[in-house]
Amino acid sequence: MLQGRQGDRGQDLVEYAIVFPVLMLLLLGIIEFGRIIYSYNAISNAAREGTRLAVLPGTANRNNLAAAIALSPAACDPSPANPILQRVCDRAMALSRADLQVTVSQPDLDLNGEPDPIVRIRVVYTGPFLTNVILQAVRRGGLRLEAAATMRLE
Numbered sequence: 001m002l003q004g005r006q007g008d009r010g011q012d013l014v015e016y017a018i019v020f021p022v023l024m025l026l027l028l029g030i031i032e033f034g035r036i037i038y039s040y041n042a043i044s045n046a047a048r049e050g051t052r053l054a055v056l057p058g059t060a061n062r063n064n065l066a067a068a069i070a071l072s073p074a075a076c077d078p079s080p081a082n083p084i085l086q087r088v089c090d091r092a093m094a095l096s097r098a099d100l101q102v103t104v105s106q107p108d109l110d111l112n113g114e115p116d117p118i119v120r121i122r123v124v125y126t127g128p129f130l131t132n133v134i135l136q137a138v139r140r141g142g143l144r145l146e147a148a149a150t151m152r153l154e
Contacts, residue, residue, distance in 0.1 A: 032130045036143070042092050043100070043123040044147035050088035051121045051149040054104065065119065068104040076100040088123060099127045117153040122146065 076089035
């Protein structure tokens, strides 16, 4: 049977102590990156869904659009009474409503001086990410995700 040298007794423990923090940091980075991608996809989908509802034809929908523009920028907590803002907040699944902000806008005039038939919804999410601790130490403020959707009125 082979036995290790006398001076090598604690070598495995020292190697483990050096490599373990690096592996944990790598694992947490992968998890955090996945959470950031999920959050961005959720707010992007929420902006698209809200914009789709805003551009649908109908008098009631035009009134809702005007009210949503007047309320912008709006928070999702407490739950907004406007159907367009409510749709955006509902579609941002599994995200903290307190960290969502929705802005609905419609440019006033196009190049010909006519009302521009475009609606734009922008969603900003400043959620509780692990990277916020690092970012606040490096630069003031945490991670801010932003997505927007623009569609023509039908």
